[in-house]
Amino acid sequence: MDVIIIEDEKPAARRLNRLLSEFNVSVSTMLHSVEESIEWFQNNQHPDLIFLDIQLSDGLSFEIFDMVEVKSAIIFTTAYDEYALQAFKLNSIDYLLKPIDDEELETAVKKYQNFKPENQKLTVDFNDIKKLLTNPLEREFKKRFTVKVGQHLKIVNAEEVECFYSENKGTYAATLDGRNYLLDTTLEQLEEELSPEVFFRVSRKFYVNVNHINDIISYTNSRLQIKLNRFNEQEIIVSRERVRDFKLWLE
Incomplete structure (x- = not known):
């Protein structure tokens, strides 16, 4: 399993890398910005799984997917709360709220391993997600x-x-x-x-x-x-x- 981390906070990236190593998951690359990620995807074979932060130092990580077609599965690692994330949780493998809980990380990795997408284009609509992150999510909750x-x-x-x-x-x-x-x-x-x-x-x-x-x-x-x-x-x-x-x- 080829795994990369896209995270602008280097201490957070190192911590995630260390936690993954405890579950015998090896990270091949750590990227820290939109610009760096676009260049990397344009010149390297895409990984099986991406741990993706939403807010990077030079913009939203969704900008990466405006420039390159990525077929990798994604687990979001983000500080955004559940209010916006609920709407697209099922479209990705999973999401993890920072600071990342090691048990939730293990669950997310197992979910991916059970899913094991093979050469499938990612089904997340990033334009819809961007709208959700910039507009309040209006919905009825269980009463x-x-x-x-x-x-x-x-x-x-x-x-x-x-x-x-x-x-x-x-x-x-x-x-x-x-x-x-x-x-x-x-x-x-x-x-x-x-x-x-x-x-x-x-x-x-x-x-x-x-x-x-x-x-x-x-x-x-x-x-x-x-x-x-x-x-x-x-x-x-x-x-x-x-x-x-x-x-x-x-x-």
């Missing part, structure tokens, strides 16, 4: 869920959910009334369905509602602990890789 309680179906409004969490391969909604309802979905699917203005995935296990956060406490290893108004059955810890984005989200 309610139906859950089974015994022989009955109960309607649970999203605004009443303090947090969603995964446990024993199940996904649960913890509500204001202190109940925990099993849902027929996953946290990954919920990220596509819930408003990113209200909900934030603080870790692989928890997805919290900003309107029900009661307290935020400094925790070990530069992490944060979240206290919700009612839910107290488990500790909710913001993973170290997500602390920066979580703070930005709160603002």
Whole structure:
């Protein structure tokens, strides 16, 4: 598997290279600008997979694809939040929000290895993506869920959910009334369905509602602990890789 990294922040590129080496993925080239990347693609065989930052020092990386036809698969590595990225997540192999989480990186690599495109032209419409990045994404988000309680179906409004969490391969909604309802979905699917203005995935296990956060406490290893108004059955810890984005989200 031939892999390259396009990233203008050299420390970030080196860190990504190091993380990939832990998964036995060898990076053949690291590029740092639009101009350098265009020249490289015009004079070299294209790789199997590109780890692509969106915002480079001399422009958006989409400008590369205006100049050359690239058939490589792409995993986005970007500081842009999920609000814009949701719309085209399925068109690429995956995307990783900075700072990159090593477990999410491993998942993305495995997703590519399972996909293994062979000489297929990349299907991402970069013009559509550029529009998404410059215009607010207008869409309706999920407002309610139906859950089974015994022989009955109960309607649970999203605004009443303090947090969603995964446990024993199940996904649960913890509500204001202190109940925990099993849902027929996953946290990954919920990220596509819930408003990113209200909900934030603080870790692989928890997805919290900003309107029900009661307290935020400094925790070990530069992490944060979240206290919700009612839910107290488990500790909710913001993973170290997500602390920066979580703070930005709160603002």
